[in-house]
Amino acid sequence: MARPIVLDTDTGVDDALAICLAMRSHEIDVACITAVSGNIDVDYATANILRTLDAIEPNRRPPVARGAGRPLVREPVCADEVHGGDGLGGAHALTDDDGRPTYPPSDVPPAQDAAQDVILREIRERDGDITLVAVGPLTNIARCVQADPAAIGSVREIVVMGGVFDRPGNVSICAEFNIYADPHAAAIVFDCGAPITLFPLNVTEQVTLTRDAVNRHGNDGLGRFVRDITGHTMEFAAQYEDAQGMYVHDALTIAYLVDEGLFGFRDACVTIETSGDISAGLTAADLRDRPRFKDTPNARIALSVDAPRFLALFEDRVLRG
Numbered sequence: 001m002a003r004p005i006v007l008d009t010d011t012g013v014d015d016a017l018a019i020c021l022a023m024r025s026h027e028i029d030v031a032c033i034t035a036v037s038g039n040i041d042v043d044y045a046t047a048n049i050l051r052t053l054d055a056i057e058p059n060r061r062p063p064v065a066r067g068a069g070r071p072l073v074r075e076p077v078c079a080d081e082v083h084g085g086d087g088l089g090g091a092h093a094l095t096d097d098d099g100r101p102t103y104p105p106s107d108v109p110p111a112q113d114a115a116q117d118v119i120l121r122e123i124r125e126r127d128g129d130i131t132l133v134a135v136g137p138l139t140n141i142a143r144c145v146q147a148d149p150a151a152i153g154s155v156r157e158i159v160v161m162g163g164v165f166d167r168p169g170n171v172s173i174c175a176e177f178n179i180y181a182d183p184h185a186a187a188i189v190f191d192c193g194a195p196i197t198l199f200p201l202n203v204t205e206q207v208t209l210t211r212d213a214v215n216r217h218g219n220d221g222l223g224r225f226v227r228d229i230t231g232h233t234m235e236f237a238a239q240y241e242d243a244q245g246m247y248v249h250d251a252l253t254i255a256y257l258v259d260e261g262l263f264g265f266r267d268a269c270v271t272i273e274t275s276g277d278i279s280a281g282l283t284a285a286d287l288r289d290r291p292r293f294k295d296t297p298n299a300r301i302a303l304s305v306d307a308p309r310f311l312a313l314f315e316d317r318v319l320r321g
Contacts, residue, residue: 002026002027002028002029003027003028003029003131003257004029004031004122004126004129004130004131005022005028005029005030005031005130005131005132005133005257006031006032006033006034006118006119006122006130006131006132006133007019007022007030007032007033007034007133007135008033008034008035008036008067008115008119008132008133008134008135008136008140008141009033009034009035009036009045009049009135009136009250010035010036010037010038010039010040010042010045010135010136010137010178010181011035011039011040011044011045011046011048011049011052011087011088011136012038012039012040012045012048012079012082012083012087012088013082013083013084013087013088013089013229013230013232013233013246014135014233014246014247014248014249014250014251015039015045015048015135015136015250016048016052016088016229017209017226017230017248017250017251017314017318018133018135018248018250018251018253018254019033019049019052019053019056020052020055020056020222020225020226020251020318021251021254021255021258021313021314021317021318022133022254022257023053023056023058024056024222024317024318025254025257025258025317027257027258028254028257028258030062031062031122031126031130032062032063032064032065032111032118032119032122033049033053033062033063033064033065034064034065034066034067034115034118034119034140035048035049035064035065035066035067035110035115036067036068036115036136036137036139036140037067037068037069037070037071037076037078037137037139037181038078038079038136038137038177038178038181038182039078039079039080039082039083039087039136039177040078040079040080040083040086040087041069041076041078042066042067042068042069043066043069044086044087045087045136046064046065046066046110047105047106048086048087048088049064049110050064050105050106050108050110051088051091051092051103051105051106052088052225053106053108054103054106054108055103055222055225056222061108063110063111063118064108064110064111065110065111065113065114065115065117065118065119066110066114066115067114067115067116067139067140067143068115068116068139068140068143070139071137071139071181071182071184071185072139072142072143072182072184072185072188073182073184073274074181074182074183074184074280076181077171077177077180077181079171079177081236082233082236083232083233084232084233088103088229089228089229089230089231089232089233090231090232091103091225091228091229094228102228103225103228115140116140116143116144116147119132119140119141119144120144120147120148120151123144123151123152123154123155124151127154128151128154128155128156129156130155130156131155131156131157131158131159131257132152132155132157132158132159132194133159133253133254133257134158134159134160134161134162134178134189135160135161135178135249135250135253136178136181137178137179137181137182137185137186138160138162138178138179138182138185138186138188138189139182139185141158141185141189142182142184142185142186142188142189143185145188145189145192146188149192149193152192152193152194153192153193153194154194155194156195157194157195157196157197158189158192158194158195158196158197159196159197159199159253159256159257160178160189160196160197160198160199160253161178161199161204161249161250161252161253162176162178162179162186162198162199162200162283163176163178163179163198163200163201163270163283164176164200164201164202164283165200165202165283165284165285165287165301166202166287167201167202169201169281169282170201171281172278172280172281173278174278174279174281174282175279175280175281175282175283176200176201176281176283179272179281179282179283180280180281181281183272183273183274183280183281184274186272186281186283187271187272187274190270190271190272190298190299191298195300196270196298196299196300197256197265197299197300197301197302198270198299198300198301198302199249199252199253199256199302200283200301200302201249202301202302202303203252203263203302203303203304203305204247204248204249204252205247205249206304206305206307207247207248207252207305207307207310207311208243208244208245208246208247208307209230209245209246209247209248209311209314210244210245211230211234211244211245213245213311213315213319214226214227214230214234214245214319215227216319217315217319217320222318222319223318223319223320226318226319230246233246234246248314251314252302252305252310255310255313255314256302258313259309259313261306262305262306262309262310262313263302263304263305263306264302264303264304264305265300265301265302265303266287266300266301266303267297267299267300267301268285268286268287268297268299268300268301269285269286269295269296269297269298269299270283270284270285270298270299270301271283271284271285272284285299285301287301287303
């Protein structure tokens with residue numbers, strides 16, 4: 001039986017790839033997709049979910065809801081230098097030979113209800129038998145915790161892409177973007193009592209989607225969409241990270257729901273630094289084998305991945321689509 005999920009996203013390029021993999025995986029039932037401010041403004045994030053669904057053309061289209069437009073406390077930050085001004089690598093501006101937009105605004109509107117209300121309704125209607133997959137800042141999920149902590153505490157699992165341990169971050173010397181963008185929300189979520197599985201940079205940066213792999217399947221269908229949206233991010237990675245492709249951070253959370261055996265995990269107590277000019281957004285956990293100093297775990301952290309198997313899964317389900 002397919003596992004029902006809510007996918008909460010600040011729809012940049014890797015977020016769109018996660019949506020593609022989720023919608024192409026029979027093991028998953030995407031109950032709804034919600035947008036949050038992060039990589040890009042929440043209105044762009046919402047529009048990008050809708051455009052991505054148009055490109056996928058699924059048999060059943062999940063409802064889409066707009067969520068929080070700013071963090072709980074901090075001023076908004078974005079990552080448009082990585083994802084392009086529209087969040088999809090400039091795909092909004094692409095045109096076909098006849099001059100028509102390649103990826104026009106969707107004819108399907110988002111839901112009228114706010115993301116928080118949609119998420120809580122899904123949880124209540126399913127008596128908690130749902131997984132929340134959060135691949136952007138945790139603002140929407142934290143607002144749900146504040147509104148109904150019992151409901152969030154009842155969910156099957158919260159799967160988060162975020163954080164980094166024992167290495168530099170990707171937005172500051174110690175912080176990963178999703179946590180940095182709203183550390184106060186992250187602190188609330190990690191203290192909510194629900195089972196949390198975390199995919200930090202430690203594991204997501206072990207997988208690179210190469211330009212060659214994308215170009216092999218980039219002439220039509222969903223492969224063309226992937227080619228069109230990833231070019232900007234790959235150019236950024238080549239210039240600033242000396243990379244031969246791009247990290248597909250968010251898609252790893254979906255692959256976990258398809259095949260948990262792809263990953264190796266460690267239980268730990270994760271705490272979030274919410275203040276400090278340098279340390280805001282830091283995720284801290286003692287990953288040493290020193291049990292006498294261990295706090296009670298509140299998360300399961302992914303630390304290893306079978307990258308070739310993941311890439312084969314992604315190529316089969318998305319690039320060949």
